[in-house]
Amino acid sequence: MSAETIERAAVSIERDGAVATIVLCRPHRRNALDLDAWIALREAVLELQEDSQIRSVILTGADGTFCAGSDLDKRGSSHPLDRMRVVNATAAALGEFPKPLVAKVDGFAVGAGWNMALLCDFVVAAKGAKFSQIFAKRGLSVDFGGSWILPRLVGLQQAKRLVMLAETIDAQEAYELGLVTYLVEPGELDEHTSKLAQRLADGPPAALSQSAAMLEHHTSLSLREALDNEARAQAVNFATDATDAVRAFVEKREPIFTGEWAVPGVTRVE
Numbered sequence: 001m002s003a004e005t006i007e008r009a010a011v012s013i014e015r016d017g018a019v020a021t022i023v024l025c026r027p028h029r030r031n032a033l034d035l036d037a038w039i040a041l042r043e044a045v046l047e048l049q050e051d052s053q054i055r056s057v058i059l060t061g062a063d064g065t066f067c068a069g070s071d072l073d074k075r076g077s078s079h080p081l082d083r084m085r086v087v088n089a090t091a092a093a094l095g096e097f098p099k100p101l102v103a104k105v106d107g108f109a110v111g112a113g114w115n116m117a118l119l120c121d122f123v124v125a126a127k128g129a130k131f132s133q134i135f136a137k138r139g140l141s142v143d144f145g146g147s148w149i150l151p152r153l154v155g156l157q158q159a160k161r162l163v164m165l166a167e168t169i170d171a172q173e174a175y176e177l178g179l180v181t182y183l184v185e186p187g188e189l190d191e192h193t194s195k196l197a198q199r200l201a202d203g204p205p206a207a208l209s210q211s212a213a214m215l216e217h218h219t220s221l222s223l224r225e226a227l228d229n230e231a232r233a234q235a236v237n238f239a240t241d242a243t244d245a246v247r248a249f250v251e252k253r254e255p256i257f258t259g260e261w262a263v264p265g266v267t268r269v270e
Helices: 034-049 080-094 112-117 134-138 145-155 156-163 173-177 186-201 204-214 222-240 242-250
Strands: 004-007 013-018 019-024 056-061 099-103 109-110 121-125 130-132 168-170 182-184
Touching: 013 034, 019 034, 019 186, 034 080, 056 112, 056 186, 080 112, 080 182, 099 112, 109 112, 109 186, 112 145, 121 173, 121 186, 130 173, 134 156, 145 156, 173 182, 182 186, 204 222, 222 242
Parallel strands: 019 056, 056 099, 099 121, 109 130, 121 182
Antiparallel strands: 004 013, 013 019, 130 168
16 A cells, blocks of 8 residues: 555654554644644544554654654643643553554654653664653653653652653663663664564554553552453454464464454454
8 A cells, every 4th residue: 555644733644554653743843742733643543543454553753853742832721630631631542552553763752752652662762862751840740641651661760860850861871771662773763663563563463452451551460360361362362363373383384463353153243
């Protein structure tokens, strides 16, 4: 399929086969998002969630910058709690997205923009990228899920350091802290991210989605609860892609993961 682009005021979706790319399109503000842009991003995420042709998604920013967080110059007259409900709905849509989601980070990822990347399943960053939990320098506390995701990734002490001191760190340090999955040369960023997204799109969609969900909930479960979840997930997998994958192993061929219900004699309800 040729690449198709759907333009919005602040967000675009580019489709190329089973991979879609969400692009934040406010380069004049370093892709900082105002209220309308947060809504547009959430709508884009929900649209791709419902699109059965899309199996993995890349999230990135236009013109060499990922995202500078919220556009504080365009707060409007609404109550801050109402604005935060909109922002939080977008964060929840990203964090709960059931398909593989890859952040492609160049330039700055700041405040909510950094936490936006961390809510993705993978972060691919160019070596020149910069990161900051800048909230404290603006008289704000951490948001966009940072209070939830940071301690899980780096532990409590490092999370407090990043948030309370609001330091800017480079991509190498972010990688060493475990906040970047792949660190690449700037000229390799597009190719590396595209290959990763395609590899994920070629994988078993039901299995990947269930694995990601179980890993994300690991801290709130007992061992027994986690084992029960794994058993239920495997039952779904054996009714989806696992049977053909086992057959492919025996036949010494590559499996074809369709994500389709594959129980003989059972009709799938659309």
